[in-house]
Amino acid sequence: MTRSPVSAKDIPNLLRKxxxxxxxxxxxxxxxxxxxxxxxxGAHVIGLDLKKxxxxxxxxxxxxxxxxxxxxxLVRDVVRSGNLKATLVAxxxxxxxxxxxxxxxxxxxxxxxxxxxxxxxxxxxLGRFLRKGSVVIVExxxxxxxxxxxxxxxxxxxxxxxxxxxxxxxxCPERSDPGNIMQNMRTIPRIVGAVGAPWTDVTVSLYExxxxxxxxxxxxxxxxxxxxxTENLFRDVNIALANEFxxxxxxxxxxxxxxxxxxxxxYNFMPHYPGIGVGGPCLPANSYYxxxxxxxxxxxxxxxxxxxxxxxxxxxxxxxxxxxxxxxVGKTVxxxxxxxxxxxxxxxxxxxxxxPVEKVITRLKDMGGxxxxxDPMYKGETVLGIKARPTLEAAAKGADCLVxxxxxxxxKHLDLDELSRLASSRxxxxxxxxxxxxxxxxxxGFAYRGVGRR
Ligand code: SAJ
Numbered sequence: 301m302t303r304s305p306v307s308a309k310d311i312p313n314l315l316r317k318x319x320x321x322x323x324x325x326x327x328x329x330x331x332x333x334x335x336x337x338x339x340x341x342g343a344h345v346i347g348l349d350l351k352k353x354x355x356x357x358x359x360x361x362x363x364x365x366x367x368x369x370x371x372x373x374l375v376r377d378v379v380r381s382g383n384l385k386a387t388l389v390a391x392x393x394x395x396x397x398x399x400x401x402x403x404x405x406x407x408x409x410x411x412x413x414x415x416x417x418x419x420x421x422x423x424x425x426l427g428r429f430l431r432k433g434s435v436v437i438v439e440x441x442x443x444x445x446x447x448x449x450x451x452x453x454x455x456x457x458x459x460x461x462x463x464x465x466x467x468x469x470x471x472c473p474e475r476s477d478p479g480n481i482m483q484n485m486r487t488i489p490r491i492v493g494a495v496g497a498p499w500t501d502v503t504v505s506l507y508e509x510x511x512x513x514x515x516x517x518x519x520x521x522x523x524x525x526x527x528x529x530t531e532n533l534f535r536d537v538n539i540a541l542a543n544e545f546x547x548x549x550x551x552x553x554x555x556x557x558x559x560x561x562x563x564x565x566x567y568n569f570m571p572h573y574p575g576i577g578v579g580g581p582c583l584p585a586n587s588y589y590x591x592x593x594x595x596x597x598x599x600x601x602x603x604x605x606x607x608x609x610x611x612x613x614x615x616x617x618x619x620x621x622x623x624x625x626x627x628x629v630g631k632t633v634x635x636x637x638x639x640x641x642x643x644x645x646x647x648x649x650x651x652x653x654x655x656p657v658e659k660v661i662t663r664l665k666d667m668g669g670x671x672x673x674x675d676p677m678y679k680g681e682t683v684l685g686i687k688a689r690p691t692l693e694a695a696a697k698g699a700d701c702l703v704x705x706x707x708x709x710x711x712k713h714l715d716l717d718e719l720s721r722l723a724s725s726r727x728x729x730x731x732x733x734x735x736x737x738x739x740x741x742x743x744x745g746f747a748y749r750g751v752g753r754r
Pocket of ligand 1: 441474475476477478531532535539571572573574575576577578579580581582583645646647
């Protein structure tokens, strides 16, 4: 028996009665929380993933993500209630779904070209089992126009159905901050743009009813995608500006952090901070989605590209600071024991995707340095090819230079005197995330360097 298309006004009731069926494609850092929250709202959710262990773990009520507060409990509960299950079989997830939500990764390749292969693959298998009257929602971050011009045609080709007429196609880019996803999902408004207003209505109704957040309507998917990229590139460009100030103020003997904190007292100044660089699956990649669409349209965005170059140069600057600190204590990188404190791309998460710290480690190794790692998220585990130490104390023993690569909360309460006692008699301390006070580090006897601080 075919299922009739759901209308916007039906959704709250269908959720209450447990009658809404949702497929979530990709159970990664965005897809799994999304599936679990929809299931919690009362939908019957089937998650589709390529990874057998992710499917098995999820069906066992376990959560492969360990650093998202509240997620593990939610996954356990909604799997136990029967509202969430996972599968490797596309047909099982999609064929009866009212909504199919694409949450697969969109990285860039080594030539900085967007790699939409996962989205294309998901669209192909989705198209094969797509049900008339259902809605496809793209949460993956893509360039403006990719939903209309790449995903739509694939779905039509595979399904034989027409976008906007036989099925809905909407963009609702994820906006959650990795590490705070469960909180964000219930607080940050969503941006929805679909091919055709009725499909916008039904998608808005789904997010408002399931997540309890406001959904902002845009006239089409490309506007929603442009908004997503704009907010991420706004951040990347402002971080680049902070990094540029840091490089300049170092030369002028001015403390960049003091400057930024002073400016933050003004209503229209949004503080961004300099550091070792910009990592993660989002900011280092997102610019290139817009740059590639710009090139296609004959308009190359310079500032956005320049910002990428500035941020991509920061790891090399951190290497220079390590050299300076070692030189100040009469040492060189070659043969020195250098301890990287934090390798994750940002604080308090277990993720090293495109982490700028990796470039620093590789460079220092090439210069003959002996690299050790301590990261509270990777205690005793091998990460970036190095077996991390189980404790900071074990790592710091006999160190010639300590380097803060990630501003984990644990590093805000360091016993600098103890570290200085453990490290070699004269050692450097490079704070590439400006976590600790320069004076306190110098008082503990280290040769201090910070990004944008002297
Ligand atoms: N960073 C700085 N200085 C700053 C802020 C961040 O150097 O002042 C660095 C971080 O250390 C990190 C990188 O930038 O290496 C990215 O940090 P992030 O806090 O932007 O983290 P992401 O990439 O995990 O999340 C971003 C968020 N986007 C915005 O805040 C505009 C998140 O809300 C998005 O959902 C996410 O991208 C995404 O998935 O697009």
